[in-house]
Amino acid sequence: MTDTEPAPAVRETAESIATMEIRGAATIASAAAEALAEQAEAAAEADATASDPEAFRASMRAAGRTLRETRPTAVSLPNALRYVLQRMEGDSVDRLRRSVTDASEAFVEQLDRAQEDLGQVGANRLADGDTVMTHCHSTDALACIEAAVEQGKSISAVVKETRPRQQGHITAEQLRDAGVPVTLIVDSAARRYLDEVDHVVVGADSIAADGGVINKIGTSGLAVNARERGVPIMTAAQTIKLHPETLTGHTVEIEMRDESEVIDSESREEIGEIAVENPAFDVTPPRYMDAIVTEHGQFPPESIVTLMRELFGEGAAEPWAER
Numbered sequence: 135m136t137d138t139e140p141a142p143a144v145r146e147t148a149e150s151i152a153t154m155e156i157r158g159a160a161t162i163a164s165a166a167a168e169a170l171a172e173q174a175e176a177a178a179e180a181d182a183t184a185s186d187p188e189a190f191r192a193s194m195r196a197a198g199r200t201l202r203e204t205r206p207t208a209v210s211l212p213n214a215l216r217y218v219l220q221r222m223e224g225d226s227v228d229r230l231r232r233s234v235t236d237a238s239e240a241f242v243e244q245l246d247r248a249q250e251d252l253g254q255v256g257a258n259r260l261a262d263g264d265t266v267m268t269h270c271h272s273t274d275a276l277a278c279i280e281a282a283v284e285q286g287k288s289i290s291a292v293v294k295e296t297r298p299r300q301q302g303h304i305t306a307e308q309l310r311d312a313g314v315p316v317t318l319i320v321d322s323a324a325r326r327y328l329d330e331v332d333h334v335v336v337g338a339d340s341i342a343a344d345g346g347v348i349n350k351i352g353t354s355g356l357a358v359n360a361r362e363r364g365v366p367i368m369t370a371a372q373t374i375k376l377h378p379e380t381l382t383g384h385t386v387e388i389e390m391r392d393e394s395e396v397i398d399s400e401s402r403e404e405i406g407e408i409a410v411e412n413p414a415f416d417v418t419p420p421r422y423m424d425a426i427v428t429e430h431g432q433f434p435p436e437s438i439v440t441l442m443r444e445l446f447g448e449g450a451a452e453p454w455a456e457r
């Protein structure tokens with residue numbers, strides 16, 4: 135490891151995020167914070183950095199950049215890096231190392247607590263006997279449904295499979311394990327089943343200052359259909375999903391993934407020149423979302439900007455910016 139080369143553990147985490155072995159905004163955030171702690175431990179031992187605080191700091195920033203470059207849409211990733219790197223302090227490598235490992239641990243603890251707290255808020259929106267519809271796999275959305283079950287409510291679920299990667303299967307299994315009767319459907323059956331649904335619950339990868347919700351591709355279509363059917367839809371999202379750069383007019387980059395997730399190589403050859411596109415996320419305009427449920431309570435999407443300003447001020451620096 136040179137002074138700017140990330141430790142093997144960081145490269146492994148980055149690779150797992152890029153290939154989606156580690157996926158979902160909250161899980162990506164905690165893996166990134168933990169990878170920074172591993173970087174700190176490795177850099178405190180490595181020849182190039184062990185006795186040079188500046189080289190140590192440079193290696194932490196390089197690790198941050200490597201982790202950041204994996205996937206562009208979930209803001210929980212740069213927010214996690216920012217949380218840990220902004221708490222890096224001390225004039226010796228040992229102090230710097232400790233500040234990073236402490237911040238990483240505190241971040242992961244806060245993440246878990248926030249999910250528990252928002253779960254209670256989301257659960258209060260669900261009534262005994264409700265059927266919920268889900269899209270993709272969101273640990274924040276699941277926390278709401280699981281908390282409702284723990285409150286003694288009987289909940290059943292219609293789970294969209296979520297093409298192309300079928301994260302709905304993970305949701306279905308987790309809900310089944312929580313004692314929730316589950317019906318798995320293909321994405322295009324959603325509108326038909328909305329007539330049997332009392333609430334749609336989804337997660338978020340990023341939330342923009344105007345209340346726009348960026349989540350798995352298909353969320354916006356589901357939201358429009360839910361509105362047309364009169365079914366309320368909520369986004370369960372811890373505040374690390376709030377995108378500080380949107381406060382200053384930036385837009386959220388939508389990840390385009392490889393066409394091989396959509397079409398196998400044999401079919402690819404058969405269809406020849408036809409273009410295949412695979413956007414991983416979309417934006418649901420605030421007017422189609424009934425509530426954003428966070429660990430600080432529920433918000434109408436249009437008012438989320440107030441919470442954002444409180445938490446981030448008027449914006450946020452790149453997580454690896456030198457201070």
Ligand SMILES: O=C(COP(=O)(O)O)[C@H](O)[C@H](O)COP(=O)(O)O
Pocket residue numbers: 157158159160161208269270271272273274275301336337338339349350414
């Ligand atoms: O869109 C996805 C996952 O997309 P992908 O599978 O492409 O990562 C999830 O709804 C959000 O990340 C929220 O998840 P959580 O609530 O667990 O943070």
